[in-house]
Amino acid sequence: MAEVRYAKAINMALDEALSEDPSVVLFGEDVAQAGGPFGVTRGLLDKHGELRVRDTPISEATIVGAAVGAAMSGLKPVVEIMFMDFVAISMDALVNQAAKARFMFGGQCTVPMVLRTPHGGGVNAGPQHSQCLEAWFAHIPGLKVVVPSNPSDANKLLKAAIADPDPVIFIENKAMYSLKGEMSETEEDVAIGKARIARSGTDVTIVSYGAAVNTALAAAKTLAQSNIEAEVIDLRSIQPWDEAAVLESLSRTHRLVILHEAVTSFGVGAEIAARMADIGFDELDAPIVRVGAPFMPVPFAKSLESQYLPNTDKVIAAVEQVLA
Amino acid sequence: MAEVRYAKAINMALDEALSEDPSVVLFGEDVAQAGGPFGVTRGLLDKHGELRVRDTPISEATIVGAAVGAAMSGLKPVVEIMFMDFVAISMDALVNQAAKARFMFGGQCTVPMVLRTPHGGGVNAGPQHSQCLEAWFAHIPGLKVVVPSNPSDANKLLKAAIADPDPVIFIENKAMYSLKGEMSETEEDVAIGKARIARSGTDVTIVSYGAAVNTALAAAKTLAQSNIEAEVIDLRSIQPWDEAAVLESLSRTHRLVILHEAVTSFGVGAEIAARMADIGFDELDAPIVRVGAPFMPVPFAKSLESQYLPNTDKVIAAVEQVLA
Amino acid sequence: MKSTKAGKPASKSQLLDFYERMLLVREAENKLSSLFADGEVPGFIHLSIGQEAVCVGVTAALEKQDTLASNHRGHGHALSKGVELESFFLEIMGKEEGICGGRGGSMHVADMSVGMLGANGIVGAGIPLAIGSALAHQVRKNDAIAVVFFGDGALAEGVLHESFNLAALWKLPVLFVCENNGWSEFSPANLQFVANVRDLAKAFDIPSQCVDGNEILDVHKAAEELTAAARRGDGPQLLECITHRVRGHFEGDPQKYRTEEEMTSLSEHDPITKFEKLVATKRITKKEMQSVRDKINQKISNAVDAGRGGSDPDFERARTDVYTAGEGL
Amino acid sequence: MKSTKAGKPASKSQLLDFYERMLLVREAENKLSSLFADGEVPGFIHLSIGQEAVCVGVTAALEKQDTLASNHRGHGHALSKGVELESFFLEIMGKEEGICGGRGGSMHVADMSVGMLGANGIVGAGIPLAIGSALAHQVRKNDAIAVVFFGDGALAEGVLHESFNLAALWKLPVLFVCENNGWSEFSPANLQFVANVRDLAKAFDIPSQCVDGNEILDVHKAAEELTAAARRGDGPQLLECITHRVRGHFEGDPQKYRTEEEMTSLSEHDPITKFEKLVATKRITKKEMQSVRDKINQKISNAVDAGRGGSDPDFERARTDVYTAGEGL
Ligand SMILES: Cc1ncc(C[n+]2csc(CCOP(=O)(O)OP(=O)(O)O)c2C)c(N)n1
Ligand SMILES: Cc1ncc(C[n+]2csc(CCOP(=O)(O)OP(=O)(O)O)c2C)c(N)n1
Numbered sequence A, B: 001m002a003e004v005r006y007a008k009a010i011n012m013a014l015d016e017a018l019s020e021d022p023s024v025v026l027f028g029e030d031v032a033q034a035g036g037p038f039g040v041t042r043g044l045l046d047k048h049g050e051l052r053v054r055d056t057p058i059s060e061a062t063i064v065g066a067a068v069g070a071a072m073s074g075l076k077p078v079v080e081i082m083f084m085d086f087v088a089i090s091m092d093a094l095v096n097q098a099a100k101a102r103f104m105f106g107g108q109c110t111v112p113m114v115l116r117t118p119h120g121g122g123v124n125a126g127p128q129h130s131q132c133l134e135a136w137f138a139h140i141p142g143l144k145v146v147v148p149s150n151p152s153d154a155n156k157l158l159k160a161a162i163a164d165p166d167p168v169i170f171i172e173n174k175a176m177y178s179l180k181g182e183m184s185e186t187e188e189d190v191a192i193g194k195a196r197i198a199r200s201g202t203d204v205t206i207v208s209y210g211a212a213v214n215t216a217l218a219a220a221k222t223l224a225q226s227n228i229e230a231e232v233i234d235l236r237s238i239q240p241w242d243e244a245a246v247l248e249s250l251s252r253t254h255r256l257v258i259l260h261e262a263v264t265s266f267g268v269g270a271e272i273a274a275r276m277a278d279i280g281f282d283e284l285d286a287p288i289v290r291v292g293a294p295f296m297p298v299p300f301a302k303s304l305e306s307q308y309l310p311n312t313d314k315v316i317a318a319v320e321q322v323l324a
Numbered sequence C, D: 001m002k003s004t005k006a007g008k009p010a011s012k013s014q015l016l017d018f019y020e021r022m023l024l025v026r027e028a029e030n031k032l033s034s035l036f037a038d039g040e041v042p043g044f045i046h047l048s049i050g051q052e053a054v055c056v057g058v059t060a061a062l063e064k065q066d067t068l069a070s071n072h073r074g075h076g077h078a079l080s081k082g083v084e085l086e087s088f089f090l091e092i093m094g095k096e097e098g099i100c101g102g103r104g105g106s107m108h109v110a111d112m113s114v115g116m117l118g119a120n121g122i123v124g125a126g127i128p129l130a131i132g133s134a135l136a137h138q139v140r141k142n143d144a145i146a147v148v149f150f151g152d153g154a155l156a157e158g159v160l161h162e163s164f165n166l167a168a169l170w171k172l173p174v175l176f177v178c179e180n181n182g183w184s185e186f187s188p189a190n191l192q193f194v195a196n197v198r199d200l201a202k203a204f205d206i207p208s209q210c211v212d213g214n215e216i217l218d219v220h221k222a223a224e225e226l227t228a229a230a231r232r233g234d235g236p237q238l239l240e241c242i243t244h245r246v247r248g249h250f251e252g253d254p255q256k257y258r259t260e261e262e263m264t265s266l267s268e269h270d271p272i273t274k275f276e277k278l279v280a281t282k283r284i285t286k287k288e289m290q291s292v293r294d295k296i297n298q299k300i301s302n303a304v305d306a307g308r309g310g311s312d313p314d315f316e317r318a319r320t321d322v323y324t325a326g327e328g329l
């Protein structure tokens, strides 16, 4: 099995989709000639031509609006918004148009578009280039939200997202682009909405998604040294999210920690916790503890950002708390 | 004590703020000459003049961006976005500018602006004119989010919002504009971040905000007939929200239902539930149940919308569930 | 649908066709107005009475596979693009059998089978949708074009500017149609927008025409020329139509903000009266016109009956139809 | 800060002042470049080397109470508006003593005490901020104006259009400064935006000038005229400055997308070399220029020392400073 970087795994999925399906088109700022600000789309213009791989001006509202219109007219657009923070400019097209069209037109059309965008800190990019805003999208009926945690999943989930008839927000992690990982070649089912047990354990369930899954795994490794066996669930997608898988794990471990990089308050973890405090209540032997970013903008300075971001220590502390 | 309508109570607060503080200005679409699409700003142009009360073109991104710039330059702008759904167009100004400025500039400035906008259904306005998107704002450090449930609170909380040095999203409810209520004249503390016990009870705590508080009260009344005494907590603001008040009530009732009109999944109620499943875990005698809208866009047809919206029956069913 | 070669005088059958289409829109909206007043139409409705020459004149220059993005005042756009009348009434009356299952209503009438991509509740939002649709036509090389209708009020939205630029940059087959009726809700156009839309288009090298939007032959001729240009690969085109909104912004709006003078002058501009005068001097008889009117009235009356006979939408069906795969997902 | 009457030839002291200010920006950025390469500056930095005549020429026409909204390439805007050099370096190096407490860094340098409303990480976002700031000046009748700097890439953002309109409608005292350096990240301007910004401004009745942005006297003269117009109530004004980005989009960008020809021609446009040649023919001696250079170098070196001597920001202080009332709220 080959090792590839996260960015390359995404590139491969895009290349494959463009090769296989003439209705797939790709556009965004600096994605064509320059191959993308993080190199993710390198080579695709040369290979697939300028009709289908296009650079756009800096017009996020129209980039996403055009993706919706194109998706309603026979294409499968994959658009890139350079940093997730800039999606703020495109929210109307996503929320009022893409998310609603199928429903409000009575199922007459689908909106098979994918919006790729990187979230997350770790590169000192400051308060307007580091946010994790996925909770916004997860709250909107009609959108799907996928957040892969490793190269192999990124590849398979992106292909699934492009094939999906509904609009998908595909969230990458800028600090992970150069991460290497094996490309799984099993027939294992990598589907939007299906979680994966990233590590089995019996003492506590840690639910996470995206890059934070790796933090959870590192924490689990350390915990194992103290004979605490944490089960780590990688949600893979947060809308829909695999509540059955979480409940099943909880019914074995009876303790739950939720981890993500986004701000804890009103974040994705809130829904998971709330749901388990309802349908999983009888399984719970301890308070549900969430680990995420504190309620503050992502700070610039290295020392500040490193204290801001969730890390293994914080996960370990949370696990110890629910086991206390 | 005088009875006034919700819309008028807001109008009075705006009038008072404009009268008392020359740095308060008001702008938005059709707010000046026409007195606002719902009549909320009627008379303010005539009384306070066109320098300070202005109609704008249909440019939501710039309306809110200009409010931020004005707030950083000595004014206290109060802007209106006609329907909350349209705030999608202004998210950059709110989230990347207003919410961040104080923090990212090291506390050098405040952004004393208020964005007024109505959410909610009930008038068959359809999928793009009925959404409750407050969870988006509550997730963003730097913003405050206020949602009054009655005319008196609307009046006092709006004055508090205008006086607040930080950016406040002030959420009205379009179905409530004509609702009449007494203007409380007590010295009671109506502060952003302080909940109110709208009804005392011992058997279950129902936490809500905005128009839904009235649904909760109606449900509580019905429940009382079966000797179930529900305590209803009106959060008044959801960012910050009064977690101490909720915890205190829960420690007496041991059962929690959360109600709002917004979509349940990833909604405001998720955070309340998650928090109580953590710090309130030992107080809980039953699963936490949330009542909100199903995971679908707000439908247009009367029959669909009436089934979509939360109502007393759903609240009663939830209470019965946690008491079962 | 396309019926004249640009420049050629209209034939009798075409004139009758224009008349029929305009009357259809007019009478459908007159009926919606009374249904609304009677509580049979819920929500907000925005009528385009007085503006019928624009939608009819433009759509008559389109082919079926052409796509159309509309705005909140979209009844005329929908009907003249070919949305079936009964499913249109059923929708606006909130019925299961409506073209959108009663989920959208007046502000969201769409019919993909005739390229009607939807009315839109968000001012300006249809513009980038049309850009995307035009992109699809360009990539798919299907000879179709996209058209978008927007009002003078939408000119102030930034997406117009972005879309002018992108359309020009990519030479997209799109026709921008500005229905300039002088009002944006309760505010007059001159207090809303400083520029002339044609000057803006010119800055982006987008050719344009401005016509009296209440003269259907003028609208149609311009639309024929501009759609032909867009179709042959000349890139985006703009048509500004000066017109008049006769009713309030929405039904129920007492229009206190308009002068009596303006209100009384509106009838002078009525595109249907104008058209009737014009054709009376040609070969169309009173009787022929009456028979068109009768036909339309019958159609409308059937549609209202159909609308009334429709059923309340099924909630479970709606709730599980948010995603393509349905609830199970 | 304002120093010449529009049209008057610059005095010797003013020329020396221009020289000093341009050198300050240049040498500060040269130093940031090397600090970045050495890992002493985290994050992304965008240098304006080659563009110094724009920020200096414009800000020299401003008063202290005038406000300035900037963009991601904002070091020059900040320094020439008067942000103190040590707190500037401390900020960009991520220190507690930085002007923003190390929370913002290069993309967010702001100093309210000199009307610098902040660099901005969102392309175009400064434009509506300046509109709001100009509104504040107009309402407060304080004779101040607002200025906003944006690049050619920002022209494609819808907020430009919206802000042109609102500024024109409200006759706001604002100067729009477009720094047209021909590149938007890795894409050339001609593949990004079709219109000329002055044509757009004209459509909104906004007067404008276009100057060689590498000639400080031209920039300054135009800025004097336009700021005077804005200040006296003539409404918004636009200044387009044609200039050249010498470094990559950000430090670390190898600029493979630029031709060798373009890269080698850049030195011809250097505003500082040009200025040195120009003033050499006037009354300024080599020695005088050298002493300016020495002064600047000393300042920079002190600022770097200060930056290095700064402390890591206190996390708890930052965390509790999100709202004005602090954590307790
Ligand atoms: C983004 C957005 N802002 C505001 C509104 C409220 N609104 C609906 S129609 C309208 C005026 C539109 O005027 P115009 O575009 O000229 O169309 P007309 O109504 O005259 O046909 C406004 C402000 C909206 N629906 N969407
Ligand atoms: C809204 C938004 N979109 C995209 C970016 C990424 N980005 C940063 S600078 C830039 C190019 C800006 O070009 P221009 O405005 O000409 O300024 P220059 O860099 O040339 O000074 C882009 C695309 C951003 N920061 N914000």
Ligand SMILES: [Mg+2]
Pocket: C151, C152, C153, C179, C180, C181, C182, C183, C184, C185
């Ligand atoms: Mg109009």
Ligand SMILES: [Mg+2]
Pocket: D151, D152, D153, D179, D180, D181, D182, D183, D184, D185
């Ligand atoms: Mg540039």
